[in-house]
Amino acid sequence: MTVKPIIMHPDPLLEQTCERVEIFDSKLKRLVRDMFETMYEADGVGLAGPQIGVLKQIAVVDADEEIGPIVLINPEIYDQNGEELGVEGCLSIPSLYGEVVRSQSIKVKAFDVKGRQFDLKASGFVARAIQHEIDHLQGILFTSKVVRYIKEEELEVEG
Numbered sequence: 001m002t003v004k005p006i007i008m009h010p011d012p013l014l015e016q017t018c019e020r021v022e023i024f025d026s027k028l029k030r031l032v033r034d035m036f037e038t039m040y041e042a043d044g045v046g047l048a049g050p051q052i053g054v055l056k057q058i059a060v061v062d063a064d065e066e067i068g069p070i071v072l073i074n075p076e077i078y079d080q081n082g083e084e085l086g087v088e089g090c091l092s093i094p095s096l097y098g099e100v101v102r103s104q105s106i107k108v109k110a111f112d113v114k115g116r117q118f119d120l121k122a123s124g125f126v127a128r129a130i131q132h133e134i135d136h137l138q139g140i141l142f143t144s145k146v147v148r149y150i151k152e153e154e155l156e157v158e159g
């Protein structure tokens with residue numbers, strides 16, 4: 001496994017629309033493993049293809065101990081409910097945090113590394129992480145949705 005360099009804002013690669021994955025081969029499996037490795041190394045809870053310079057619809061999320069790692073290939077949110085304000089950051093925009101409104105719960109259709117389609121229901125923080133990553137696949141950064149920026153000191157107060 002290889003830790004990849006993370007592409008930083010304002011690199012234009014972060015604002016491109018990603019292509020669907022059509023070939024589910026060993027190269028894709030290796031890429032997904034590298035994405036997890038890169039995300040864990042950076043202490044992140046999610047990482048999308050463009051953040052390592054791969055303009056493909058691939059995202060990894062690990063935002064809840066009980067749910068564990070999630071691979072999302074060609075993901076589509078097909079149902080969403082409720083709204084929730086919460087704090088987000090991004091591995092491509094270090095030291096910047098802000099409050100963003102997201103759907104409280106979502107239903108997602110996606111493919112796994114073997115090309116099998118699956119359905120996933122998520123809510124709360126995991127749903128937030130998934131929505132953040134799916135935005136990346138459309139070239140959308142969370143900063144375009146921030147309602148209020150949060151100072152790092154405030155984060156520490158919140159624990």
Ligand SMILES: [Zn+2]
Nearest residue numbers: 089090091092
């Ligand atoms: Zn991000």
